[in-house]
Amino acid sequence: MIAVQQAAPTPDPLSVPANAPEHCPGTESELAGKADACAGCANQEVCASGQARGPDPALPLVRARMASVKRKILVLSGKGGVGKSTFTAQLGWAFAADEQLQTGIMDVDICGPSIPTILGIASEQVHASSSGWSPVYVQDNLGVMSVGFMLPSSKDAIMWRGPKKNGLISQFLKDVDWGDLDYLVIDTPPGTSDEHLSIVQYLKESGIDGAVVITTPQEVALQDVRREIDFCRKVGIRVLGLVENMSGFVCPNCKNESQIFKPSTGGGRRLAQVMNVEFLGAVPLDPRIGKSADYGVSFLDEYPDSPASMAYLDIIHKIKEILGDA
């Protein structure tokens, strides 16, 4: 006997509002507003009245703001520390290398924002204007928004539960004055929880062009990445492809390659095949990537001829091709 206690059928994850209690049946369920769980829920009246999903008042505002953003790309991984933020930064820099293009980076890793450090703008603050919060600009055509710009000290922990995180994400989407953007790249925390659901919910109408999923070669990371791809399918996000990061370590002295995170179950390539997603490429482990990130400089600019830069650029080119922008 397996103790999986699932009383009601699992609700569609997208129809459970951020402020709903634990056993919310989902706003689109027949039981919406009428289940035991609904007693005391702030949405009960709306749900019970059957006009399922009283639309979130933020939605039209998000839609209006996002109307001037051409492409919205998520960078995801179930696992932490696999290089999502690093990849997001390279993607942003690479897009912005074309002066004709406007790019934005939005960091929704609220408890662990790394983007300001990686882009070398950790000490910046966000400014409010009549048209909303202005992003922090790394260069003329690369704007960034992160909770990291809003903290009095980088040492403070953000001890927020879900609803508060969701509130900030909706503000990032509706109140930030991005202007016209060709690309908005969204860096996410690990896992499949509030941040992910909120971003998908808020952007559902405006449309997400797809997700780039990052993994490292070892099984412990791959198993979380399988879950993340499963999540994308559940909520209807197109997976643009999978990137394997930190695959192989090239010694800076003798150029010998060794496997630090051994692909014991076939690595990203095999996973892509099994799960039927595009394999975008592999980026080797290169200590200079970590250093560049820590010093906030662009690895692509600093070491343009390194195998890792080639790999990044090749992957980014593939992403553009898949989007039809190449």
Place this chain on the structure above:
Amino acid sequence: MTTEADTPVGRRLRSIKHIIIVCSGKGGVGKSSVSTQLALSLRASSPTARVGILDVDLTGPSIPRMLGLDGHPVHQSSDGWVPVYADGSEARLSCMSVGFLLKRKEDSVVWRGPKKNAMIRQFLSDVRWGDLDYLVIDTPPGTSDEHLSLIEHMAPVHDRISAVIVTTPQAVALLDAMKCLSFTRVTALPVLGLIENMSGYVCPCCGEISNVFSTGGGEEMARRESLTFLGSLPVDTELVTLLDAAEAERPDESAELPEGGSKRSFDLLERYQKTPTAPLFKNIVDKILEQLTLSGASR
């Protein structure tokens, strides 16, 4: 009359001597591998030590895989959920994880905060750990619902909880480790010390140490923040393979095992003790035990 300790969680955890929360802020720095090694090493620290490991990384559970227990079901008894024993009939290393509750291992757990909170409460109140010397709790990255729920529900046993912080040497990891430290301070959670993981890489060919992810940042942070520095662990490729449970699957084995245990995990401890990291980790555990005795004495 109900005292504070008289919550279901308080009652259930009464029979546990020490609760150690492993946290980091950053993902992928080795919380789960440290939790696993800590549980294995604590179990090996005395012939009678009884250890539990609770995985509250609900959307990215790694512990079942690392202990070689992937796919084991959890059984329900009249006295709550029976944990999965990693060492079969000896039953001195018990484990609970959301990973055991999934139908297929690639199923995603898409839960918002309230649901995570309820799961954690249930893990804390309904698992039949029995008497334990140590309960190691592996956490997800961040300082959010899971962490707040843990602290909240364990309030009745707050005097038995302490934390171990794991970081890697890079600035982005240290930044999050600082946030994690600030979390422990706000919640009055005593910190046993800091571990710097993936610190340096000993080349398998020439033995030279290269700094894959630089080194020293964790030790420096511990000094600055007056934390006990528990030690650094180098990048160990054998450890990765071991924790990936990469050995060829031997499906026939589970059949001969009582109570959902796995014989392979016995081998796991033996094989773990042969990795280059094991002796280093033993020093860490010695320091942790020392800290636990100290804090026990000051109470």
